[in-house]
Amino acid sequence: MIAAVDIGGTKIAVGLVDDDGRVLSRAECSTDVERGYTEALARTERMLRALIIAAGVELTGIGIGSTGPVDPFTGEIGDVNFFPAWRGQNPVADLSRIFGVLVAMENDADAAALAEAAWGAGKNKKHLIYVTLGTGIGAGIVLHGKLYRGVDGAHPEIGHHVIDASGPPCLCGFHGCWESLAAGPAMVSWVESVMPEDYPHRDHLTAKRVCELAREGDALARQAVEREARYLGLGLANLVTLFAPDAIVLGGSVMKSADLFLDGIRKTIRQCCRFVPYEKTDVTLASLGEDANLIGAARVWHHRFAQEGGNHA
Ligand SMILES: [Zn+2]
Numbered sequence: 001m002i003a004a005v006d007i008g009g010t011k012i013a014v015g016l017v018d019d020d021g022r023v024l025s026r027a028e029c030s031t032d033v034e035r036g037y038t039e040a041l042a043r044t045e046r047m048l049r050a051l052i053i054a055a056g057v058e059l060t061g062i063g064i065g066s067t068g069p070v071d072p073f074t075g076e077i078g079d080v081n082f083f084p085a086w087r088g089q090n091p092v093a094d095l096s097r098i099f100g101v102l103v104a105m106e107n108d109a110d111a112a113a114l115a116e117a118a119w120g121a122g123k124n125k126k127h128l129i130y131v132t133l134g135t136g137i138g139a140g141i142v143l144h145g146k147l148y149r150g151v152d153g154a155h156p157e158i159g160h161h162v163i164d165a166s167g168p169p170c171l172c173g174f175h176g177c178w179e180s181l182a183a184g185p186a187m188v189s190w191v192e193s194v195m196p197e198d199y200p201h202r203d204h205l206t207a208k209r210v211c212e213l214a215r216e217g218d219a220l221a222r223q224a225v226e227r228e229a230r231y232l233g234l235g236l237a238n239l240v241t242l243f244a245p246d247a248i249v250l251g252g253s254v255m256k257s258a259d260l261f262l263d264g265i266r267k268t269i270r271q272c273c274r275f276v277p278y279e280k281t282d283v284t285l286a287s288l289g290e291d292a293n294l295i296g297a298a299r300v301w302h303h304r305f306a307q308e309g310g311n312h313a
Pocket of ligand 1: 159160170171172173174177179180
């Protein structure tokens with residue numbers, strides 16, 4: 001039995017996950033960044049102990065998926081937007097000491113990629129790229145069942161590959177990154193930049209609301225959806241051209257409206273990827289649902305200790 005810990009900007013979720021990727025129990029609390037890391041760790045410990053006692057199981061290990069950047073091998077939290085003051089804290093070392101088991105951690109997109117590859121939509125795919133499309137764009141690359149890592153274990157930042165160098169400013173400091181053009185907030189920014197004074201839906205626009213308006217036939221929202229599909233498609237087409245993967249698995253909140261985007265995405269891939277067998281790349285939706293992050297966190301443990309040979313790979 002693996003305990004899974006999913007550390008996000010707004011909440012910390014924990015669960016018990018069996019060897020087939022099934023979540024047997026779960027609990028969550030708000031991250032409460034202001035109360036500090038030590039307090040958040042204590043809350044996480046309490047939630048985990050309660051689950052373990054209720055289930056009457058012995059813990060084999062703990063897997064963590066965290067919003068990044070994190071160092072997967074030292075276990076240290078990096079310069080994370082949501083909790084800058086937690087930099088240098090080490091949940092891997094801390095949970096390992098508290099529970100006396102082996103602990104492994106990855107960036108949450110990598111964790112979800114590993115879970116989809118092992119237990120989800122990417123099962124039996126050799127070369128898989130998982131992309132999560134929400135308030136940002138994250139991705140994980142799994143080749144032959146193993147996570148692709150860059151130099152010194154670096155996590156590639158696919159959301160920041162440049163689609164249009166004359167595009168909008170990105171939070172990374174550059175312009176026209178994929179994320180700045182195709183993440184949920186980009187859709188809202190575009191509508192806000194072109195909407196007329198008397199646009200009836202000016203207030204409280206969100207990506208979800210834009211999708212709803214498009215379904216209701218609102219012309220501007222439909223244009224926004226078309227534009228979104230185009231930019232999603234361009235970024236994904238780049239991945240198809242660069243990697244010629246077996247599968248691209250799409251998750252994240254924007255993909256809750258996938259039916260609005262998939263035709264446009266596939267059309268762009270057909271137009272852009274003529275020199276690779278793009279028709280063999282299965283562009284599909286993530287299949288692990290709401291528990292994907294917990295399942296991913298548990299998979300991090302299996303991947304690290306069964307496939308990579310430990311915390312010093
Ligand atoms: Zn960027």
